[in-house]
Amino acid sequence: MCQSIKKNAVIASLILTASMIFSVGVNANTVNANNANANDLSSLSAKAKAEQIVENKHNHQRVVLSAEQRAKLQSQRDQLAKQLAQIEKQNAQLSETFATNEKILAEKSKTLQLATGSLGELFGVVRLAAKEVQSNYQDSLLGAQGQRFEAQLDKVISTDALPSLPLLTDLWQAMSYKIRTSSELSSVSISYVEGDGKTSTMPAIRLGDIGLVSSKGYLNWDFTRQQASNYLALPSDAPNLESLTANLKEGNKAVLLDPTRGVLLAQFANQPTLMQRIEQAGVVGKIILALLAIGLIIALIRGVKLMQTQQQISKQLKHPQTPTDNPLGRILNVYQKEKKQSVESLELRLLETVLDEQQGLERGLSMLKLFAALAPMLGLLGTVTGMIETFQVITEFGNSDPKVMAGGISMALITTVLGLVAAMPLLLAHNILSNRAESIRNTLEKQGVSLVAERAEKESDTRNENNPVPVGG
Known part of the structure; x- marks a missing residue:
């Protein structure tokens, strides 16, 4: 590095000198008559030599300083190499010591395992039992009575040695006290x-x-x-x-x-109680219950009315000559009023009366049938509404917590149950009342047909009397 610096300085001085000589030569060629330029060239040459001397001194100082730094770095490198050799030697010694200790530890572990035998398993069982007893005391109603064993149980749990007889005794006392107090009032x-x-x-x-x-x-x-x-x-x-x-x-x-x-x-x-479940069903559930209540009221009223009508008809059958205000009595009144008519006219009048009475007997039954069909449909509506609410909750909160979805699912299932529960008694009531009304209608038709048949027999007898058949004719 120092030699290159010297070369660069010499080359720079030569270039400077050449340039100066070149400029002097040009000036000499161009102005030959001016001898004063010679003095300028000599002064410039002297100045260049002085600068060259200064530069050489400066380069010499840099070379000396670089050599000192190099010697210092070499000394540091030698020291680090010595330290590295010492560390590698220590590492080799520690590796040998570690391998020796591993062998000794393996031999000691085998010796300990042979010496302890099944006591090692006993130690684990004892610690586990002590933890369970301590947990039971913490979660029991004994309170301060069980806290007196806290220190003893901590010793059993935290010990690193094999369980000694005093530790086992402490554990036994804590367990026996727990068992004894569990049976006391x-x-x-x-x-x-x-x-x-x-x-x-x-x-x-x-x-x-x-x-x-x-x-x-x-x-x-x-x-x-x-x-x-x-x-x-x-x-x-x-x-x-x-x-x-x-x-x-x-x-x-x-x-x-x-x-x-x-x-x-x-x-x-x-x-939840019954009222709480009804509240969970929401508006749809209340509508279903309202339909059930209205239907049961209609069924009760119509059942009482049909029972009274049947009793009145039974009494009327015993006294057909004195018609009263009941379906059969009204048919008998029509018969008495229209008995002078022809058989065909009388039959039509009685049939008209029976149809009128049938409408009265079946009044309200169509409403029962409608309610019985409407209740399951409302239950299905509640089910769909509840599932929509459930999916909305899942969209907002996710499906990680089942409790979040329980409300909508509960509403869906309860409305379905209410719809079925409401439909079954309404269908049963409709079936019973329809059969009772049909039975009364059959009785009325039977009585009307018997009256028409009686009238036809009377006309036939009268006709035979008026037109006797000749003997042997």
Whole structure:
């Protein structure tokens, strides 16, 4: 690098000198008469030589400085090479030590496994049992009574050695106390949270570590806050403090229990009542129930009316000579008024009267039939509406949570059930009333035909009397 710098400096000075000589030669050729230019050339040459001397000194200094830096870097490189050699030597020594320790550890593990035998499995079982007992105490109704075993169970769980006899004894004491208290009925005083958020103390009976029974029935126990509150709903045969105390005094120990410590009782509140299900059906369900109510009222009124009519007809059959205000009596009145007419005219008049009475007997039955056909269609409408709502919910919130879709599906199914439930009694009522009306109509037709036949027989007898047939004729 220093040699190249020197060469560049020399070349630069030569170029400068040549240019100056060239310019001097040009000036000499162009102006031969001017001798004063010689002095200028000599001064320029002296100036170029002085600058060349300065440049050479500067280049010499740079060469000296570059050599010092190079020597310094070489010294650092040698030191790093020595350190790298030392590190590689240490790495080789550590690798040999690691391999030796691996062999020793494998031998020690085999020795430990042979020495412990089945005690290793026992250690795992003991720790697992201690964790389960600790979890049961935390989720039980024993409260502070079970917390005294907390430190003992922590020692069993956190130990790294094989279970010693004192640790096994502590675990046995915690488990035996849990088993013993699970079969006890004891009176306790608990912290109770009322509906308005106020906290009070009230007496209760603790059923082992399964449930709490107070004067309000079963209580929902908060294991975190150590407080009790009411369930949203309870079964009708759930005990309370008074009934449980009376049963215990009488020697009756049969009690309704929730072995899941309140999970089933909490789910019981999620079972909707009949009114809640009707509310879930929405407007369509209420319309179906309205049709059912109207149809049942019509069926009841028409059933009573047909029963009264049948009784009146039965009484009229016993006294045909005295017609009253009933369908058969009206037919008899028509017969008495029109009996002087011909048989054909009388038959037509009686048939007209029977048809009029049939319309009265079947009044309202067509409405029952319409309601019976309309109820399932409304149920189908509610089903479609509920499914549309469900798909809308899925579009907005996705289908990851089934509870979000439960409302629309419940509405769809309940309206379908209501439609079928409403259609079945209406169809049954329509069938029964139609058969009863048909029976009465058949009775009226039979009586009308018998009256026409009686009149035809009378006319035939009269005709035979007026026109006797000659003997032997």
